[in-house]
Amino acid sequence: GNSVTQMEGPVTLSEEAFLTINCTYTATGYPSLFWYVQYPGEGLQLLLKATKADDKGSNKGFEATYRKETTSFHLEKGSVQVSDSAVYFCALSGGNLSGGSNYKLTFGKGTLLTVNP
Amino acid sequence: ETGVTQTPRHLVMGMTNKKSLKCEQHLGHNAMYWYKQSAKKPLELMFVYSLEERVENNSVPSRFSPECPNSSHLFLHLHTLQPEDSALYLCASSQLPTDYYTEAFFGQGTRLTVV
Numbered sequence: 001g002n003s004v005t006q007m008e009g010p011v012t013l014s015e016e017a018f019l020t021i022n023c024t025y026t027a028t029g030y031p032s033l034f035w036y037v038q039y040p041g042e043g044l045q046l047l048l049k050a051t052k053a054d055d056k057g058s059n060k061g062f063e064a065t066y067r068k069e070t071t072s073f074h075l076e077k078g079s080v081q082v083s084d085s086a087v088y089f090c091a092l093s094g095g096n097l098s099g100g101s102n103y104k105l106t107f108g109k110g111t112l113l114t115v116n117p
Numbered sequence: 118e119t120g121v122t123q124t125p126r127h128l129v130m131g132m133t134n135k136k137s138l139k140c141e142q143h144l145g146h147n148a149m150y151w152y153k154q155s156a157k158k159p160l161e162l163m164f165v166y167s168l169e170e171r172v173e174n175n176s177v178p179s180r181f182s183p184e185c186p187n188s189s190h191l192f193l194h195l196h197t198l199q200p201e202d203s204a205l206y207l208c209a210s211s212q213l214p215t216d217y218y219t220e221a222f223f224g225q226g227t228r229l230t231v232v
Contacts, residue, residue, distance in 0.1 A: 034220070043123075043207055043223040089160070093219050104173075105221055107160040 002027045006090045006108035013080055013115050021075040021111050023064075023090035031092040033057075033066050033073040038087040038110070047075075047088070080115045087112050120144065123208050123224035130198065131232055138193040138227045140208030148213040149191040150221065151183060154205040166191060167213050198231045205229070 007022040025033065032051040036044040048057030053068035062077045073090060090108040121142045130136050142149065151163040165173035166185040180202075182194040191208055205228050209221040 032220075036223075041225075043121075043225040044209075045223070046220065049220065093221075104162065104165075105219065109157075109159045 002031065002092060002104075002106040004090050004092055004106055004108040006088075006111055008109075008111070009087075010112040010114060013113070015082055015115055015117055016079045017115075019075070019077040019080045019084075019113065021088055021090075021113070023073045023075065023108060025071050025073065025090075025092050027071075027092055027106075029094075030068075032094050033064070034091040034093070034105070035062070035064055035073070035075050036089040036091060036107075038089065040086070044089065080113075082115045082117055085113055085115045121208055121210055121222050121224035123206075123227050125227060126225065127228045127230075129230045129232060130195070132198060132200070134198075135194070135196040137195065138206055138208075138229075140191040140193075140224055142189055142191075142208075142210040142222070142224075144210055144212075144222060146210035146212045146222070147188050148211050148219070149185060149188075150209040150211075151191065151193055152207040152209065152223075154207055154226070156204075160207070164193075195229075198229075200231050203229055203231045 003026045005024050034049045035047040037047045038044050048059040050057040050066035053066055056065045064073050064075045087110045089110045091105050093105045124139045148167045150165050153161045162175055163177045164183045169185045180197050184192040205226045207226045208224040211219045211221045
Protein backbone atom coordinates (compact mmCIF):
# COMPACT_ATOMS: atom_id res chain seq x y z
CA GLY A 1 0.00 0.00 0.00
CA ASN A 2 0.86 3.66 -0.08
CA SER A 3 3.06 5.20 2.60
CA VAL A 4 4.78 8.49 3.38
CA THR A 5 7.93 8.91 5.43
CA GLN A 6 9.03 12.33 6.60
CA MET A 7 11.88 13.41 8.78
CA GLU A 8 11.35 13.20 12.48
CA GLY A 9 11.16 16.43 14.35
CA PRO A 10 11.24 18.62 16.09
CA VAL A 11 13.18 21.06 13.94
CA THR A 12 14.32 24.29 15.59
CA LEU A 13 15.71 27.14 13.51
CA SER A 14 16.56 30.78 13.90
CA GLU A 15 14.69 33.37 11.88
CA GLU A 16 15.96 33.72 8.29
CA ALA A 17 17.54 30.25 8.33
CA PHE A 18 17.11 27.82 5.43
CA LEU A 19 14.56 25.06 5.92
CA THR A 20 14.43 21.55 4.47
CA ILE A 21 11.97 18.92 5.58
CA ASN A 22 12.52 15.61 3.83
CA CYS A 23 9.66 13.49 2.54
CA THR A 24 9.79 10.22 0.63
CA TYR A 25 6.91 8.07 -0.47
CA THR A 26 5.95 4.61 -1.61
CA ALA A 27 3.03 4.28 -3.95
CA THR A 28 1.65 2.32 -6.85
CA GLY A 29 1.02 4.25 -10.00
CA TYR A 30 1.52 8.01 -10.18
CA PRO A 31 0.28 9.74 -7.05
CA SER A 32 -0.18 13.44 -6.42
CA LEU A 33 1.83 14.91 -3.57
CA PHE A 34 0.94 17.54 -1.00
CA TRP A 35 2.31 19.48 1.90
CA TYR A 36 -0.17 20.49 4.57
CA VAL A 37 0.56 22.85 7.47
CA GLN A 38 -1.08 22.87 10.89
CA TYR A 39 -0.66 26.00 12.99
CA PRO A 40 -1.11 25.70 16.77
CA GLY A 41 -4.72 25.00 17.71
CA GLU A 42 -5.86 24.80 14.08
CA GLY A 43 -6.78 22.21 11.48
CA LEU A 44 -4.72 21.34 8.43
CA GLN A 45 -4.30 23.77 5.55
CA LEU A 46 -3.03 22.85 2.12
CA LEU A 47 0.33 24.55 1.64
CA LEU A 48 1.28 23.33 -1.82
CA LYS A 49 0.85 20.43 -4.21
CA ALA A 50 2.33 18.76 -7.28
CA THR A 51 0.36 16.40 -9.46
CA LYS A 52 3.00 14.95 -11.79
CA ALA A 53 6.69 14.23 -11.95
CA ASP A 54 9.02 17.26 -12.08
CA ASP A 55 6.21 19.62 -11.06
CA LYS A 56 7.20 22.23 -8.51
CA GLY A 57 4.61 23.34 -6.01
CA SER A 58 5.11 26.70 -4.33
CA ASN A 59 3.29 28.95 -1.89
CA LYS A 60 4.25 31.58 0.74
CA GLY A 61 7.94 31.13 -0.09
CA PHE A 62 7.81 27.36 0.35
CA GLU A 63 8.69 25.04 -2.53
CA ALA A 64 8.72 21.31 -3.18
CA THR A 65 9.57 19.41 -6.37
CA TYR A 66 8.04 16.07 -7.28
CA ARG A 67 11.02 13.76 -7.92
CA LYS A 68 9.84 10.45 -9.27
CA GLU A 69 13.32 9.00 -9.63
CA THR A 70 14.00 9.42 -5.93
CA THR A 71 10.32 9.16 -4.84
CA SER A 72 10.76 12.38 -2.89
CA PHE A 73 8.94 15.66 -2.27
CA HIS A 74 11.17 17.66 0.06
CA LEU A 75 9.86 20.95 1.44
CA GLU A 76 12.18 23.96 1.34
CA LYS A 77 12.11 27.61 2.27
CA GLY A 78 15.01 29.99 1.89
CA SER A 79 14.33 32.20 4.89
CA VAL A 80 11.95 31.11 7.63
CA GLN A 81 9.98 33.42 9.86
CA VAL A 82 8.66 33.02 13.40
CA SER A 83 5.17 32.82 11.90
CA ASP A 84 6.18 29.63 10.04
CA SER A 85 6.26 27.73 13.34
CA ALA A 86 3.82 24.87 12.83
CA VAL A 87 3.55 21.15 12.10
CA TYR A 88 4.13 20.20 8.47
CA PHE A 89 2.61 17.08 6.93
CA CYS A 90 3.62 15.43 3.69
CA ALA A 91 0.80 13.50 2.01
CA LEU A 92 -0.06 11.65 -1.15
CA SER A 93 -3.23 10.74 -2.96
CA GLY A 94 -4.28 8.85 -6.00
CA GLY A 95 -2.10 7.25 -8.59
CA ASN A 96 -4.36 4.27 -8.93
CA LEU A 97 -5.06 4.16 -12.62
CA SER A 98 -8.15 2.03 -12.13
CA GLY A 99 -9.65 4.61 -9.79
CA GLY A 100 -10.06 2.56 -6.67
CA SER A 101 -9.05 4.35 -3.52
CA ASN A 102 -7.99 7.64 -5.09
CA TYR A 103 -10.25 9.44 -2.60
CA LYS A 104 -7.77 8.64 0.18
CA LEU A 105 -4.98 10.82 1.47
CA THR A 106 -2.02 9.08 3.10
CA PHE A 107 -0.14 11.29 5.57
CA GLY A 108 3.31 11.25 7.09
CA LYS A 109 3.65 11.61 10.85
CA GLY A 110 4.28 15.34 10.70
CA THR A 111 7.32 17.48 11.52
CA LEU A 112 7.14 20.18 14.18
CA LEU A 113 9.02 23.31 13.15
CA THR A 114 9.86 25.99 15.70
CA VAL A 115 11.41 29.23 14.50
CA ASN A 116 13.05 31.44 17.13
CA PRO A 117 13.50 35.19 16.73
CA GLU B 118 -19.38 31.45 5.74
CA THR B 119 -16.92 29.48 3.63
CA GLY B 120 -14.79 26.38 3.98
CA VAL B 121 -15.24 23.59 6.49
CA THR B 122 -16.61 24.41 9.94
CA GLN B 123 -16.51 22.11 12.95
CA THR B 124 -18.36 22.49 16.22
CA PRO B 125 -17.66 22.45 19.04
CA ARG B 126 -13.99 23.43 19.01
CA HIS B 127 -13.43 21.87 22.43
CA LEU B 128 -15.34 19.13 24.22
CA VAL B 129 -14.82 17.47 27.59
CA MET B 130 -16.98 14.44 28.26
CA GLY B 131 -17.25 11.65 30.77
CA MET B 132 -17.01 8.04 29.76
CA THR B 133 -20.74 7.51 30.18
CA ASN B 134 -21.82 10.59 28.23
CA LYS B 135 -23.25 10.79 24.73
CA LYS B 136 -22.20 13.70 22.56
CA SER B 137 -21.97 14.57 18.86
CA LEU B 138 -19.43 16.39 16.76
CA LYS B 139 -20.70 18.41 13.83
CA CYS B 140 -19.06 19.31 10.55
CA GLU B 141 -20.43 21.52 7.80
CA GLN B 142 -18.83 22.30 4.46
CA HIS B 143 -19.68 25.25 2.23
CA LEU B 144 -17.52 24.23 -0.72
CA GLY B 145 -20.06 22.27 -2.73
CA HIS B 146 -18.09 19.07 -2.27
CA ASN B 147 -19.68 15.62 -2.38
CA ALA B 148 -17.33 13.68 -0.10
CA MET B 149 -16.61 14.12 3.61
CA TYR B 150 -14.14 12.53 5.97
CA TRP B 151 -13.43 12.06 9.67
CA TYR B 152 -9.80 11.86 10.80
CA LYS B 153 -8.39 11.28 14.26
CA GLN B 154 -5.18 13.03 15.26
CA SER B 155 -3.50 11.70 18.40
CA ALA B 156 -0.22 12.84 19.85
CA LYS B 157 2.83 11.27 18.21
CA LYS B 158 0.74 9.18 15.79
CA PRO B 159 -0.03 9.66 12.10
CA LEU B 160 -3.38 11.01 11.09
CA GLU B 161 -5.88 8.16 11.09
CA LEU B 162 -8.65 8.06 8.54
CA MET B 163 -11.81 6.93 10.33
CA PHE B 164 -14.71 7.27 7.90
CA VAL B 165 -15.36 8.42 4.36
CA TYR B 166 -18.71 9.38 2.90
CA SER B 167 -19.21 9.84 -0.82
CA LEU B 168 -22.57 11.14 -2.00
CA GLU B 169 -23.88 10.52 1.53
CA GLU B 170 -22.97 6.83 1.45
CA ARG B 171 -20.25 5.43 3.65
CA VAL B 172 -17.45 4.10 1.50
CA GLU B 173 -14.83 3.50 4.15
CA ASN B 174 -14.86 2.44 7.78
CA ASN B 175 -11.36 1.76 8.99
CA SER B 176 -12.06 -0.70 11.79
CA VAL B 177 -13.29 2.07 14.03
CA PRO B 178 -14.88 0.94 17.32
CA SER B 179 -18.66 1.04 17.40
CA ARG B 180 -18.61 3.70 20.12
CA PHE B 181 -17.99 6.08 17.20
CA SER B 182 -21.02 6.34 14.93
CA PRO B 183 -20.95 8.60 11.85
CA GLU B 184 -23.95 10.14 10.15
CA CYS B 185 -24.10 12.01 6.86
CA PRO B 186 -27.64 13.34 6.30
CA ASN B 187 -26.65 15.34 3.20
CA SER B 188 -23.56 16.29 1.26
CA SER B 189 -22.93 19.40 3.38
CA HIS B 190 -23.19 17.91 6.87
CA LEU B 191 -21.34 15.21 8.72
CA PHE B 192 -21.73 14.12 12.33
CA LEU B 193 -19.76 11.87 14.61
CA HIS B 194 -21.85 10.49 17.45
CA LEU B 195 -19.89 9.48 20.53
CA HIS B 196 -20.93 7.21 23.40
CA THR B 197 -19.16 5.36 26.20
CA LEU B 198 -15.76 6.59 25.09
CA GLN B 199 -12.45 5.70 26.70
CA PRO B 200 -9.69 8.08 27.84
CA GLU B 201 -7.51 6.91 24.93
CA ASP B 202 -10.11 8.36 22.57
CA SER B 203 -8.98 11.83 23.62
CA ALA B 204 -7.63 13.45 20.46
CA LEU B 205 -8.20 16.12 17.85
CA TYR B 206 -10.95 15.05 15.47
CA LEU B 207 -10.69 16.59 12.05
CA CYS B 208 -13.33 16.78 9.38
CA ALA B 209 -12.46 17.23 5.73
CA SER B 210 -14.24 17.46 2.41
CA SER B 211 -13.32 16.98 -1.23
CA GLN B 212 -14.87 16.70 -4.66
CA LEU B 213 -15.30 13.20 -6.09
CA PRO B 214 -15.09 11.32 -8.34
CA THR B 215 -11.58 11.99 -9.38
CA ASP B 216 -9.57 10.01 -11.82
CA TYR B 217 -6.24 10.52 -10.17
CA TYR B 218 -6.22 12.17 -6.76
CA THR B 219 -8.20 14.00 -4.17
CA GLU B 220 -7.46 17.36 -2.60
CA ALA B 221 -9.00 17.63 0.84
CA PHE B 222 -10.00 20.76 2.75
CA PHE B 223 -9.95 20.51 6.52
CA GLY B 224 -11.87 22.06 9.35
CA GLN B 225 -10.18 23.41 12.47
CA GLY B 226 -10.95 20.30 14.43
CA THR B 227 -12.65 19.43 17.71
CA ARG B 228 -10.32 18.86 20.65
CA LEU B 229 -11.94 16.02 22.60
CA THR B 230 -10.97 15.12 26.14
CA VAL B 231 -12.51 12.05 27.75
CA VAL B 232 -12.38 12.03 31.54
